[in-house]
Amino acid sequence: MVCPNCGSNMSDKKTQCERCGTDLTLYRKIIRTSNSYYNNGLARAKVHDLSGAVVALRKCLELNKMHTSARNLLGLTYFAMGETVSALSEWVISKHFQPGNNDANEYIQKIQANPTRLDTINQAIKRYNSALTFSKQGSEDLAIIQLKKVVTLNPNFIRAYQLLALLHMKCGEYEKAKRYLNKASKIDVSNTTTLRFMRELESPAAKDMELNPEAEHNYNYSSTIVPVSTYREDKPNIIAFVNLVIGVLIGLAFMAFLGLPSLKNNNNSNTVEGENKTTTQVLLKQKEDEIKDLTTKNSDLNNKIKDLQTQIDTAVVPGDVAGSFDAVLAVTGQYITELGKSKGSRDFTAIADSLAAIDDTKLDSEAATNLLKSMRDTVYPDIAGENYHKGHLKYNSKKYDEAVILFKKAMQFDSKDVDYVYFVARCYDYMDDNTNATLYYNKVITGFPDSDRVKSAKQFLNKIQG
Amino acid sequence: MINFDEEIEKFQPSLEIEQAEDVITNNDLTDVSDILKELLKENKDK
Numbered sequence: 001m002v003c004p005n006c007g008s009n010m011s012d013k014k015t016q017c018e019r020c021g022t023d024l025t026l027y028r029k030i031i032r033t034s035n036s037y038y039n040n041g042l043a044r045a046k047v048h049d050l051s052g053a054v055v056a057l058r059k060c061l062e063l064n065k066m067h068t069s070a071r072n073l074l075g076l077t078y079f080a081m082g083e084t085v086s087a088l089s090e091w092v093i094s095k096h097f098q099p100g101n102n103d104a105n106e107y108i109q110k111i112q113a114n115p116t117r118l119d120t121i122n123q124a125i126k127r128y129n130s131a132l133t134f135s136k137q138g139s140e141d142l143a144i145i146q147l148k149k150v151v152t153l154n155p156n157f158i159r160a161y162q163l164l165a166l167l168h169m170k171c172g173e174y175e176k177a178k179r180y181l182n183k184a185s186k187i188d189v190s191n192t193t194t195l196r197f198m199r200e201l202e203s204p205a206a207k208d209m210e211l212n213p214e215a216e217h218n219y220n221y222s223s224t225i226v227p228v229s230t231y232r233e234d235k236p237n238i239i240a241f242v243n244l245v246i247g248v249l250i251g252l253a254f255m256a257f258l259g260l261p262s263l264k265n266n267n268n269s270n271t272v273e274g275e276n277k278t279t280t281q282v283l284l285k286q287k288e289d290e291i292k293d294l295t296t297k298n299s300d301l302n303n304k305i306k307d308l309q310t311q312i313d314t315a316v317v318p319g320d321v322a323g324s325f326d327a328v329l330a331v332t333g334q335y336i337t338e339l340g341k342s343k344g345s346r347d348f349t350a351i352a353d354s355l356a357a358i359d360d361t362k363l364d365s366e367a368a369t370n371l372l373k374s375m376r377d378t379v380y381p382d383i384a385g386e387n388y389h390k391g392h393l394k395y396n397s398k399k400y401d402e403a404v405i406l407f408k409k410a411m412q413f414d415s416k417d418v419d420y421v422y423f424v425a426r427c428y429d430y431m432d433d434n435t436n437a438t439l440y441y442n443k444v445i446t447g448f449p450d451s452d453r454v455k456s457a458k459q460f461l462n463k464i465q466g
Numbered sequence: 467m468i469n470f471d472e473e474i475e476k477f478q479p480s481l482e483i484e485q486a487e488d489v490i491t492n493n494d495l496t497d498v499s500d501i502l503k504e505l506l507k508e509n510k511d512k
Contacts, residue, residue, distance in 0.1 A: 004499055004503045064498070064499055065496075066497075085481035085483055086489075088483075088486050089490050093493060093495070121483070122483045126482060159477065197468075
């Protein structure tokens with residue numbers, strides 16, 4: 001406990017301040033009573049008696065404004081009743097008296113952390129004030145619309161429910177009023193205003209209205225009753241008939257002056273359109289014929305292209321002939337070069353190979369063929385003799401495999417000399433290749449029957465076959 | 467039977483959030499303890 005005079009802390013049991021000597025008996029009673037009210041308020045708040053809790057907590061704070069728990073609880077109670085501004089005010093004051101270790105800090109923080117919710121609450125308050133103004137001005141319908149929105153935005157706003165119920169009661173809508181009062185009653189069970197309105201709903205007059213709603217509605221309906229006119233029998237109306245005839249005549253005139261010309265125009269336009277259509281069809285046919293002709297021409301040309309392609313493919317390529325002539329010219333050049341050399345240093349071996357490689361059948365020119373023949377007649381015997389000489393050296397040194405190649409080459413350049421054939425046969429004979437030996441012996445016998453080599457060839461052949 | 471107009475008149479406008487500051491500032495926070503302190507002070511002065 002704090003001494004109200006000097007502010008020093010002391011035990012709760014002391015009746016006098018030890019520091020300043022002030023008598024604390026009365027002060028202690030005040031604090032006790034304040035606490036008692038707080039307990040009462042807390043008990044009421046726990047059972048949703050919010051109005052009772054507010055009264056008790058206010059008493060508590062009137063005795064001891066420093067009772068932060070009571071102030072925080074009062075704020076919570078206000079908040080539960082939808083009175084957010086009052087709640088915030090209590091928490092702010094509580095924070096002022098006890099800045100640290102105070103639940104009010106958390107409450108304020110939670111409210112501030114959700115600005116959207118705060119804005120919604122403020123909108124509800126503004127609409128409630130607006131509805132209250134409408135109510136005081138007698139515009140119950142507008143007020144009810146606003147208040148319905150208010151209770152949607154802030155479903156704990158007890159005053160809005162009460163006002164809504166009161167307005168419905170004023171309009172005779174007791175059932176709706178009851179519904180809203182029940183909702184208010186669920187939030188705050190012992191609100192005197194709610195209870196008073198509910199009692200009013202249970203009064204005999206209200207019950208009569210509820211049971212016999214037509215009693216009230218009859219009055220309203222009376223204003224909408226329309227007097228029934230007296231019965232009159234229908235008589236033939238000549239003016240109406242005349243009006244009908246005039247209308248028909250006007251219609252016909254309209255048709256004659258406006259409708260028919262436009263129909264004629266339509267017909268004309270249809271004719272022109274038909275002519276255009278015919279012309280288009282003729283043009284279309286012409287174009288189709290042209291397309292057919294062109295297609296036929298195209299196919300003919302394609303066939304021609306195919307024929308020409310075939311001719312190209314089957315034709316002799318002039319390039320090959322040119323190539324043959326090139327070879328002739330090349331070998332002629334080589335031959336002239338060798339002739340330019342001294343007799344001992346001439347080498348016709350390469351020229352002979354080149355001459356052998358040229359295909360005479362590809363040459364149309366007789367001059368070229370003659371040129372080749374003259375060169376071959378000059379070169380071939382020398383080359384054949386040279387190869388035969390080399391081959392014989394190999395033959396004497398018993399290198400028959402090498403010798404047979406050289407003898408065959410000599411045969412290639414000069415096929416009229418029997419010795420070349422005979423020694424090919426001899427080489428094969430020494431190499432025990434009886435098949436080739438027989439072949440070449442027979443060539444000697446049949447190819448050169450008058451030769452001196454025939455006798456020897458027959459002897460060796462008999463030996464092989466023998 | 468209640469008088470609806472009278473009942474409506476009893477309803478007071480709700481405080482808007484913008485008015486919270488004024489409410490806090492103008493709140494009379496005098497309690498019985500303050501009154502007691504005043505009395506004690508007056509007695510002491512006498």
